[in-house]
Amino acid sequence: MRFVIDHLSKHFERKEVLKEITFTFEEGKIYGLLGRNGAGKTTLFNCLNRDIRADGGTFFLDENGTPREISAEDIGYVLSTPTVPEFLTGREFLKFFLDINASSIQNLRSLDEYFDMMSIAPEDRDKLLKDYSHGTKNKMQMLINIIAQPKVLLLDEPLTSLDVVVAEEMKQLLRSQKDGKITIFSTHIMDLALDLCDEIVLLSHGVLEVVEKSNLDNQEFKEKIIAALKEESYA
Amino acid sequence: MLNTLRLSFSLKNTYRVNAILHSLKQIPLLKRLLPETLYQVRGLKVFANVLTALWELITIFLFKYLYFFVMVCGLELVRPELQSKEAFLHVLLLLTLIGSFMHTNMFDATRDKYYAMILLRMNAREYTLVNYGYYLLKGIVGFLPWVLVFGLGREVPLWLCLLIPFAVAGTKLAVDSYSLWDYAQTGHVRNDSKLKKWPWLLTAVLLPLAYLPLLVGAVLPLKVSAVLWVLCIPAGLLGLRQILLFRYYREINQELLAGLFTQIDAVQKAMKTANEKVISADLTITSQKNGFEFLNELFIKRHRKILWRSTLRIAGICAILCCGVLFFMTIKPELKADINEMVMTWLPYFAFIMYLINRGTGFTNALFMNCDHSLLTYSFYKKPKFVLRLFQIRLREIIKINAVPALVIGAGLSAILYVSGGTENPLNYVVLVCSVTAMSVFFSIHYLTVYYLLQPYTAGTEMKSGTYRIVMVLTYVGCYALMNLRLPILVFGVACIAFCVLYCAVASVLVYKYAPRTFRLRT
Numbered sequence: 001m002r003f004v005i006d007h008l009s010k011h012f013e014r015k016e017v018l019k020e021i022t023f024t025f026e027e028g029k030i031y032g033l034l035g036r037n038g039a040g041k042t043t044l045f046n047c048l049n050r051d052i053r054a055d056g057g058t059f060f061l062d063e064n065g066t067p068r069e070i071s072a073e074d075i076g077y078v079l080s081t082p083t084v085p086e087f088l089t090g091r092e093f094l095k096f097f098l099d100i101n102a103s104s105i106q107n108l109r110s111l112d113e114y115f116d117m118m119s120i121a122p123e124d125r126d127k128l129l130k131d132y133s134h135g136t137k138n139k140m141q142m143l144i145n146i147i148a149q150p151k152v153l154l155l156d157e158p159l160t161s162l163d164v165v166v167a168e169e170m171k172q173l174l175r176s177q178k179d180g181k182i183t184i185f186s187t188h189i190m191d192l193a194l195d196l197c198d199e200i201v202l203l204s205h206g207v208l209e210v211v212e213k214s215n216l217d218n219q220e221f222k223e224k225i226i227a228a229l230k231e232e233s234y235a
Numbered sequence: 236m237l238n239t240l241r242l243s244f245s246l247k248n249t250y251r252v253n254a255i256l257h258s259l260k261q262i263p264l265l266k267r268l269l270p271e272t273l274y275q276v277r278g279l280k281v282f283a284n285v286l287t288a289l290w291e292l293i294t295i296f297l298f299k300y301l302y303f304f305v306m307v308c309g310l311e312l313v314r315p316e317l318q319s320k321e322a323f324l325h326v327l328l329l330l331t332l333i334g335s336f337m338h339t340n341m342f343d344a345t346r347d348k349y350y351a352m353i354l355l356r357m358n359a360r361e362y363t364l365v366n367y368g369y370y371l372l373k374g375i376v377g378f379l380p381w382v383l384v385f386g387l388g389r390e391v392p393l394w395l396c397l398l399i400p401f402a403v404a405g406t407k408l409a410v411d412s413y414s415l416w417d418y419a420q421t422g423h424v425r426n427d428s429k430l431k432k433w434p435w436l437l438t439a440v441l442l443p444l445a446y447l448p449l450l451v452g453a454v455l456p457l458k459v460s461a462v463l464w465v466l467c468i469p470a471g472l473l474g475l476r477q478i479l480l481f482r483y484y485r486e487i488n489q490e491l492l493a494g495l496f497t498q499i500d501a502v503q504k505a506m507k508t509a510n511e512k513v514i515s516a517d518l519t520i521t522s523q524k525n526g527f528e529f530l531n532e533l534f535i536k537r538h539r540k541i542l543w544r545s546t547l548r549i550a551g552i553c554a555i556l557c558c559g560v561l562f563f564m565t566i567k568p569e570l571k572a573d574i575n576e577m578v579m580t581w582l583p584y585f586a587f588i589m590y591l592i593n594r595g596t597g598f599t600n601a602l603f604m605n606c607d608h609s610l611l612t613y614s615f616y617k618k619p620k621f622v623l624r625l626f627q628i629r630l631r632e633i634i635k636i637n638a639v640p641a642l643v644i645g646a647g648l649s650a651i652l653y654v655s656g657g658t659e660n661p662l663n664y665v666v667l668v669c670s671v672t673a674m675s676v677f678f679s680i681h682y683l684t685v686y687y688l689l690q691p692y693t694a695g696t697e698m699k700s701g702t703y704r705i706v707m708v709l710t711y712v713g714c715y716a717l718m719n720l721r722l723p724i725l726v727f728g729v730a731c732i733a734f735c736v737l738y739c740a741v742a743s744v745l746v747y748k749y750a751p752r753t754f755r756l757r758t
């Protein structure tokens with residue numbers, strides 16, 4: 001399976017944020033989408049999630065050579081600020097989600113197994129989500145998106161505001177879940193991207209480009225990325 | 236002092252101008268025509284400035300006129316024989332008393348105060364006093380012409396007419412100084428956007444006292460009213476002294492405005508926490524249902540406070556009012572004919588009343604802030620069949636919520652109609668109940684449909700749709716216009732039921748066709 005973006009463009013007023021982006025993502029990989037603040041990472045994700053209309057271009061899934069229109073459930077989108085329905089408890093939210101999606105979820109497990117998987121503490125499970133900490137909300141949001149098993153998982157700066165332990169847990173989880181799907185992970189923190197991602201993609205000047213690691217060591221690779229990002233400010 | 240006044244004016248103005256420009260940008264057609272750099276265009280700024288100046292004038296004169304026309308002399312429109320100087324002074328006095336503790340500039344938590352005193356750290360005492368003074372002055376100036384027009388027309392002595400605007404300001408001064416004194420004693424800050432119980436209770440007592448005595452012809456005699464009016468002046472002067480001597484304006488405003496926003500960009504955040512507060516923390520609330528019914532049941536149960544409690548309260552008040560009228564008719568049987576005629580022809584009026592008491596906006600607002608706002612970020616939630624399924628469930632709920640007061644009103648009106656002499660055509664009773672219910676169903680569907688079709692909020696819970704605002708204003712204008720209609724029950728009722736049925740059909744088609752696409756977060 002491949003996820004193909006073809007000449008996707010988006011502008012706000014006169015500002016061209018995405019300029020005819022053309023890119024192909026491969027199954028089973030985690031992509032780190034690096035870009036400076038305001039580069040258009042969130043905009044790209046919003047377009048892919050059809051939250052905003054792109055000006056032009058298409059994107060589709062390519063399964064063994066046959067292109068297929070993307071439907072809502074193919075995409076999972078974890079926003080940078082965790083959003084969970086505040087009036088439910090974690091358990092209720094999970095139950096609700098499993099109830100209405102029971103038919104489409106493979107190897108259904110018990111609620112507590114799912115909580116264990118995310119290491120959400122037992123005493124948190126029956127609290128209202130509004131009283132969850134930021135990190136636990138984030139875990140909840142991630143959990144729902146992981147159970148849904150979307151073909152494409154978009155994560156908008158998800159680990160930026162988590163504490164080290166939770167961030168490490170999330171990283172492990174994303175790694176363990178990467179098979180069979182495409183994970184695109186936006187961040188402006190480079191170490192995180194280098195640590196977690198199989199490919200580094202730069203969003204600058206409204207286009208996507210891969211930064212080849214080839215035979216560079218980590219330090220050289222970092223410098224290369226920074227150089228590429230810096231260019232933008234003189235553009 | 237002058238400098239503070241000038242500063243606070245220009246601050247308020249900038250803020251209003253930007254709000255106008257911002258809302259202009261929200262109108263679908265204009266949005267494309269207006270440039271991104273809108274805020275820098277001079278011509279538009281001047282235009283917006285003119286608008287705000289007009290608004291200031293309107294608030295000074297037009298609203299006061301409406302106040303006199305509707306509130307003070309409204310009853311005379313229906314029963315011209317009730318017109319008298321005593322009645323005029325009586326109603327005005329009681330309404331003034333209510334106004335004095337229900338609303339004042341000093342304890343109103345507004346944005347411009349927040350900007351000025353919290354963000355710009357202007358001197359709180361000076362800012363408060365200058366604005367308060369301006370507010371009182373505006374009140375006096377706005378009152379004077381109308382009290383002369385309406386008062387002299389009813390042969391109120393000229394000296395009393397001239398005194399009344401100052402007396403009104405006097406009551407405000409007196410009550411506000413009491414509130415300040417109360418703060419100094421107990422630390423409790425009065426907040427007019429979050430009134431406590433007793434102002435409402437007092438209003439519930441005073442409001443009937445303002446109008447009911449007119450009907451039985453037991454208004455305060457001229458001498459008594461005149462004395463009371465005159466007494467307002469020294470009370471006001473005492474209040475004024477207290478207000479000028481008061482020292483804790485910054486403390487009061489800090490507390491008053493703290494709830495407003497914690498930070499300028501945290502407007503939404505504060506709103507969100509306010510919304511989260513209404514969620515019941517009672518964890519014994521559970522649901523045995525599944526899927527969307529489960530979600531819905533928990534939502535309704537945990538938001539009982541804002542969804543059901545107020546609707547039950549409204550229903551209770553309506554029931555009491557109906558009983559009151561019934562009782563009134565038994566002690567004053569001669570009024571029966573009038574009341575009968577009123578009920579027979581005043582049904583359109585109830586469109587506006589139903590508009591006022593329907594819980595549509597409260598419901599959709601809670602739905603968005605505490606539920607859809609977060610769930611819409613999950614793709615499963617946006618699947619068309621789920622959107623429609625949930626729409627049906629929610630429609631059922633909001634209809635239930637709105638139906639309670641509607642049924643009470645319908646039944647009450649029928650009872651009033653029956654007791655006041657009945658009608659030849661028994662169909663009238665049926666139509667009465669049905670049409671009031673139909674109106675409530677209409678509002679339920681209307682608000683929910685508009686919400687699903689226009690979904691006006693962004694992920695940051697910011698309202699961002701000009702179309703939505705326009706629809707809301709049009710709804711209001713439409714209902715208001717109906718108030719002036721006088722039609723027999725049968726004609727209006729049947730028309731109303733037909734309209735509601737038609738509207739429901741159209742709305743369902745629209746929702747089925749478009750909601751899966753329109754029901755998402757704005758960006």
Ligand SMILES: Nc1ncnc2c1ncn2[C@@H]1O[C@H](COP(=O)(O)OP(=O)(O)O)[C@@H](O)[C@H]1O
Pocket residue numbers: 012013017035036037038039040041042043044758
């Ligand atoms: N709704 C909008 N209207 C106008 N401009 C926008 C809107 N959303 C984003 N932009 C602009 O698009 C650019 C990209 O924003 P964004 O995608 O949020 O960047 P990132 O997520 O990479 O930090 C920014 O310059 C921003 O100002």
Ligand SMILES: [Mg+2]
Pocket residue numbers: 041042043156
């Ligand atoms: Mg972003």
